[in-house]
Amino acid sequence: MKKLIVTTAAFAAIVATPAFAGDNMSGMNMSAKPSAAKVSSNPALTDAEIKKVDAATGMITLKHGALENVGMPPMTMAFKAKDAAMVKQVHEGDKVRVRIENVDGNLTIMRLEKQS
Numbered sequence: 566m567k568k569l570i571v572t573t574a575a576f577a578a579i580v581a582t583p584a585f586a587g588d589n590m591s592g593m594n595m596s597a598k599p600s601a602a603k604v605s606s607n608p609a610l611t612d613a614e615i616k617k618v619d620a621a622t623g624m625i626t627l628k629h630g631a632l633e634n635v636g637m638p639p640m641t642m643a644f645k646a647k648d649a650a651m652v653k654q655v656h657e658g659d660k661v662r663v664r665i666e667n668v669d670g671n672l673t674i675m676r677l678e679k680q681s
């Protein structure tokens with residue numbers, strides 16, 4: 566059963582390739598890739614809400630939206646703040662926008678802006 570699926574998929578790929586190669590649509594696909602890369606390199610901010618601030622450990626608990634750059638769905642969890650100033654800047658209940666990045670295995674809040 567599994568072998569049949571693989572064979573079918575491979576056959577479909579062979580059939581599909583010449584169709585794209587002889588078509589200008591392949592050129593359009595190529596041009597779509599750089600713009601997608603541009604979006605991911607742009608440090609997009611994600612909406613979040615401050616649930617808890619721990620000045621002693623420098624951790625901020627956020628209820629955050631999807632974080633595409635670190636592959637995380639929306640959830641509530643604690644993040645390391647980039648610096649102490651960031652921890653002092655926010656309070657429980659604040660609506661913010663954040664940029665989370667993986668810094669040496671620690672998910673870190675690199676940017677934090679209060680929503681007005």
Ligand SMILES: [Cu+2]
Binds near residue numbers: 629637639641642
């Ligand atoms: Cu998370």
